[in-house]
Amino acid sequence: MTEHVPGVRSAAIGVFVGVGSRDETPALNGASHFLEHLLFKGTPTRTAMEISSALDAVGGEFNAYTAREYTCYHARVLDQDLPMAVDVLGDMLTASLITPEDVEAEREVILDEIAMHDDDPDDVVHNLFAAKAWGGTSLARPIAGTAESIRALTRPQINRYYKTRYTAPAMTVAVAGNIVHRDVVRLVRKAFSRNHFLADHDARPLPPRLAEKPRPTKPGEEHTSRPFEQVNLVLGMRGMTRSDPRRYALGVLNAAFGGGSSSRLFQEVREKRGLAYSVYSFATSYSDAGMVGVAVGSLPSKAEEVLDVVRSELTRMVESGLTAEELERGRGQMRGGMVLSLEDTGSRMTRLGEVELFQERLLSLDEVLGRLDEITLDDVQSLASDLFKRPETLAVVGPA
Amino acid sequence: MTEHVPGVRSAAIGVFVGVGSRDETPALNGASHFLEHLLFKGTPTRTAMEISSALDAVGGEFNAYTAREYTCYHARVLDQDLPMAVDVLGDMLTASLITPEDVEAEREVILDEIAMHDDDPDDVVHNLFAAKAWGGTSLARPIAGTAESIRALTRPQINRYYKTRYTAPAMTVAVAGNIVHRDVVRLVRKAFSRNHFLADHDARPLPPRLAEKPRPTKPGEEHTSRPFEQVNLVLGMRGMTRSDPRRYALGVLNAAFGGGSSSRLFQEVREKRGLAYSVYSFATSYSDAGMVGVAVGSLPSKAEEVLDVVRSELTRMVESGLTAEELERGRGQMRGGMVLSLEDTGSRMTRLGEVELFQERLLSLDEVLGRLDEITLDDVQSLASDLFKRPETLAVVGPA
Numbered sequence: 001m002t003e004h005v006p007g008v009r010s011a012a013i014g015v016f017v018g019v020g021s022r023d024e025t026p027a028l029n030g031a032s033h034f035l036e037h038l039l040f041k042g043t044p045t046r047t048a049m050e051i052s053s054a055l056d057a058v059g060g061e062f063n064a065y066t067a068r069e070y071t072c073y074h075a076r077v078l079d080q081d082l083p084m085a086v087d088v089l090g091d092m093l094t095a096s097l098i099t100p101e102d103v104e105a106e107r108e109v110i111l112d113e114i115a116m117h118d119d120d121p122d123d124v125v126h127n128l129f130a131a132k133a134w135g136g137t138s139l140a141r142p143i144a145g146t147a148e149s150i151r152a153l154t155r156p157q158i159n160r161y162y163k164t165r166y167t168a169p170a171m172t173v174a175v176a177g178n179i180v181h182r183d184v185v186r187l188v189r190k191a192f193s194r195n196h197f198l199a200d201h202d203a204r205p206l207p208p209r210l211a212e213k214p215r216p217t218k219p220g221e222e223h224t225s226r227p228f229e230q231v232n233l234v235l236g237m238r239g240m241t242r243s244d245p246r247r248y249a250l251g252v253l254n255a256a257f258g259g260g261s262s263s264r265l266f267q268e269v270r271e272k273r274g275l276a277y278s279v280y281s282f283a284t285s286y287s288d289a290g291m292v293g294v295a296v297g298s299l300p301s302k303a304e305e306v307l308d309v310v311r312s313e314l315t316r317m318v319e320s321g322l323t324a325e326e327l328e329r330g331r332g333q334m335r336g337g338m339v340l341s342l343e344d345t346g347s348r349m350t351r352l353g354e355v356e357l358f359q360e361r362l363l364s365l366d367e368v369l370g371r372l373d374e375i376t377l378d379d380v381q382s383l384a385s386d387l388f389k390r391p392e393t394l395a396v397v398g399p400a
Numbered sequence: 401m402t403e404h405v406p407g408v409r410s411a412a413i414g415v416f417v418g419v420g421s422r423d424e425t426p427a428l429n430g431a432s433h434f435l436e437h438l439l440f441k442g443t444p445t446r447t448a449m450e451i452s453s454a455l456d457a458v459g460g461e462f463n464a465y466t467a468r469e470y471t472c473y474h475a476r477v478l479d480q481d482l483p484m485a486v487d488v489l490g491d492m493l494t495a496s497l498i499t500p501e502d503v504e505a506e507r508e509v510i511l512d513e514i515a516m517h518d519d520d521p522d523d524v525v526h527n528l529f530a531a532k533a534w535g536g537t538s539l540a541r542p543i544a545g546t547a548e549s550i551r552a553l554t555r556p557q558i559n560r561y562y563k564t565r566y567t568a569p570a571m572t573v574a575v576a577g578n579i580v581h582r583d584v585v586r587l588v589r590k591a592f593s594r595n596h597f598l599a600d601h602d603a604r605p606l607p608p609r610l611a612e613k614p615r616p617t618k619p620g621e622e623h624t625s626r627p628f629e630q631v632n633l634v635l636g637m638r639g640m641t642r643s644d645p646r647r648y649a650l651g652v653l654n655a656a657f658g659g660g661s662s663s664r665l666f667q668e669v670r671e672k673r674g675l676a677y678s679v680y681s682f683a684t685s686y687s688d689a690g691m692v693g694v695a696v697g698s699l700p701s702k703a704e705e706v707l708d709v710v711r712s713e714l715t716r717m718v719e720s721g722l723t724a725e726e727l728e729r730g731r732g733q734m735r736g737g738m739v740l741s742l743e744d745t746g747s748r749m750t751r752l753g754e755v756e757l758f759q760e761r762l763l764s765l766d767e768v769l770g771r772l773d774e775i776t777l778d779d780v781q782s783l784a785s786d787l788f789k790r791p792e793t794l795a796v797v798g799p800a
Contacts, residue, residue, distance in 0.1 A: 262457075329453060
């Protein structure tokens with residue numbers, strides 16, 4: 001998937017692999033993320049140092065991240081350096097060595113990364129929330145794995161995961177910037193032809209993960225006692241899947257409820273009562289599942305009042321929805337944010353890659369703006385009454 | 401200061417006020433940052449809600465930050481919304497009410513913000529490092545203040561700070577994007593004419609803070625025991641001022657030493673030994689002072705080895721400098737990064753604002769690339785021998 005962006009000198013490229021932490025068994029927890037690290041460690045023709053040097057030498061941005069449903073390897077470079085970036089990515093994706101020595105060295109790095117996340121109250125509370133809400137499923141487990149699962153993973157396990165999961169039908173390559181489509185196709189075809197990677201000409205993209213109805217979440221409360229200065233909490237309920245037609249209405253609802261400094265939550269929690277520095281609402285969507293919720297950190301003495309205010313704002317939204325002014329503002333916020341994001345080749349690349357990986361339809365800017373224009377007060381209120389009345393999951397992290 | 405950027409639909413604006421935490425007496429510690437919060441709370445013609453609504457309604461990015469030497473209020477909007485953004489910023493900067501009620505509500509928000517920073521190991525170790533290195537001066541104090549100083553600040557103190565410091569000669573307005581210079585000047589002149597703010601036609605910009613020689617730093621060690629999973633440490637020494645002509649050589653040295661995944665530190669600490677997930681070098685410059693150093697987080701069992709490796713890499717750099725290949729790569733990294741950053745109107749705006757506020761000369765891209773091209777291996781090695789042999793300051797945060 002490519003998009004030519006007039007007036008820029010850069011190109012952003014992302015390789016999206018449809019494999020993430022939710023594809024792991026409990027014993028393999030953290031394998032997707034471990035593998036992501038190992039792909040930077042070397043191929044028959046490039047050492048780890050040569051991989052990172054190639055991109056550093058041209059000032060490129062170059063990184064990767066692992067999510068629950070996919071893993072993305074991405075770079076942003078000057079247009080003239082795109083052929084090099086494509087070749088490095090193709091080499092990593094199709095011909096990584098995954099040596100036993102590299103597995104051992106990287107195991108230590110990941111154990112340290114897990115310790116770092118464990119020192120971050122925000123990461124701790126969101127992981128706790130996912131563990132409770134998705135309890136008993138692979139969505140409940142932390143993306144990076146646990147110290148225990150990382151210590152137990154073996155080189156053969158990770159290598160098998162690589163060989164069986166990183167196949168051409170599982171991948172989407174997305175490029176946006178000062179590029180020509182057919183040139184990019186030629187570069188990608190060449191870079192990904194190592195090891196007969198593209199030999200099966202009849203291969204079709206893997207089918208997306210779909211379910212007849214969205215997965216349920218587990219309601220209830222979960223507390224973790226940690227000697228932090230703040231109490232961090234996440235309160236949420238089942239939301240909607242990626243393909244739900246009401247997602248544009250959810251965007252507007254989320255913006256107006258807790259998405260900016262004029263939002264209900266920011267005004268009621270921070271501006272009027274000074275209860276917290278950071279408070280926001282969120283909506284997370286997967287192929288067959290989703291969550292909506294509120295995240296807030298506060299001094300322990302104020303945590304109860306914060307929770308009361310958040311709950312009464314949820315109720316108020318269920319009962320009376322948005323005002324006409326809030327609807328217009330939420331719509332404008334989505335519209336302006338979308339147009340501004342188009343100036344960044346990386347944002348455009350990510351949009352292309354996700355849409356293709358999940359086999360969704362790519363909407364033009366005008367189509368998206370049209371969808372936003374159609375949203376009514378009734379749409380938003382019926383959405384709020386549907387979502388915000390669902391059973392609550394609450395995660396709390398802080399001093400006992 | 402403006403810059404027309406062809407091919408974009410956005411405009412980024414920043415108001416840079418030459419007042420920061422280093423201008424505070426111990427009793428006023430945190431006043432610059434407190435004031436930054438209060439400027440969002442209202443004017444005779446706009447409530448806090450109206451200020452944030454105006455920018456949210458058009459999807460604008462809108463925020464502020466306080467640094468040691470200046471405070472910046474910034475927005476990024478579609479070009480058509482720039483007149484509104486200029487008017488809101490002009491109103492906030494020249495006519496904020498700073499009511500006693502707002503001071504009390506925002507005091508609580510800032511106390512929570514300080515607690516949040518106190519839960520962030522990275523913030524804790526960098527604050528500890530600055531406290532030790534700049535001990536006894538205003539650069540040593542945390543930008544947000546302390547819980548004690550914030551509790552003690554009064555409305556009259558903050559208001560006096562506002563009235564005496566936020567004057568036209570202390571401000572630079574920088575705009576980059578799809579704009580026309582004379583239109584921006586007209587908008588700014590109008591928006592900042594409230595309260596006779598521009599009445600003194602003979603006013604000249606405040607002189608920059610300059611010193612005959614760079615401020616010294618205090619060597620030594622400082623430890624803070626906190627129940628974190630990781631040990632975080634910052635090791636550094638006196639660096640260079642903003643205007644030092646060797647700053648381009650320092651950029652290349654910093655890139656090659658600890659600025660990317662092909663850098664010495666990343667390779668030796670993470671790739672070869674698996675000792676840490678995050679390790680990097682930094683260079684911070686002020687008008688009359690500067691620091692260079694290394695920051696790293698690791699598991700406690702590995703902290704000593706990490707420190708040994710970092711120290712031996714510092715010594716190796718002093719003794720033999722960079723290889724020719726590393727020099728070229730560092731140069732290319734700076735060059736590419738600079739060209740890529742020009743696609744972001746926000747980066748261009750920040751460059752304009754800082755250069756003007758500090759009364760430096762704005763170099764064209766070609767001039768900067770020329771400076772980079774001139775750097776030799778000898779330049780970098782003599783810089784490393786000068787900087788990295790200076791007395792060390794070490795800050796360590798982690799379990800006892």
